[in-house]
Amino acid sequence: MRIATWNINGVKARLHNLLHWLKDSSPDVACLQEIKCADEAFPAFEIEALGYNVAVLGQKGLHGVALISKHPIEDVTRGLPQADGDEQSRFISGLIAPKDATPIRVASAYMPNGNPIGTEKFEYKLAWLQRLEDWAREELLREEPLVIAGDYNIIPEPIDAKYPGNWVTDALYQPEPRAAFRRISALGLTDAVRAVNDGGGLYTFWDYQAGAWQKNNGIRIDHLLLSPEAADRLLLAGIDRHVRTWDKPSDHVPVWADLA
């Protein structure tokens, strides 16, 4: 079972790429972020025509997440607990229920960017990560397969950037969100890509600006974190780099994990 995550940077502008990638890579489950459209504007018809089910938490123009699955999507939850007036659409989870296999809870999460540091945006990022940590802690008590996939907007380690020094004043590389990532990991979650490859040079995002892609000036900020019950089934994980060479690409590429 292949579970993938992709910050698509506008599903309407990227529909051709999305359909191509779904046919090409054929993930069982795809977690999308930054769909940038309201629920009713999500291109469900075209995606369902490829044999997928769809669950969406949209928002007009900004953010927005979705789950796409070849298997039934049950028990969908939208938003994290402790919302306290938070109206940004950044989290959806569902129980992926294959006919003859163990169900897996999969979350599609779009962590706040948090720039610039020293503003309420950065504080919002930290508060959001705390809410995710609280949710994950509760969810892990079930001792069941769980995948928290998405655009974490966190560069976990220096090897996750081509030029770490370029990011020292950026919210994606600050000590606080990196510590939050470590705390969440330390709950017992496994970084799927890192688990199968402990080297550097693995990137999931290249800025549109200044020829970042051509220079391979990338960062690894899209992650799949696996509960122990999911990690036990991890076969392989990877990054669909080639998608960045397509016409009108997202600035992120899909990341995936294959579970037995």
Added chain:
DNA sequence: ATGGTTGGTAGCCAA
């Protein structure tokens, strides 16, 4: 130090 690009919505913001 600055500028560089894209998407979405509507005269700039978020990334």
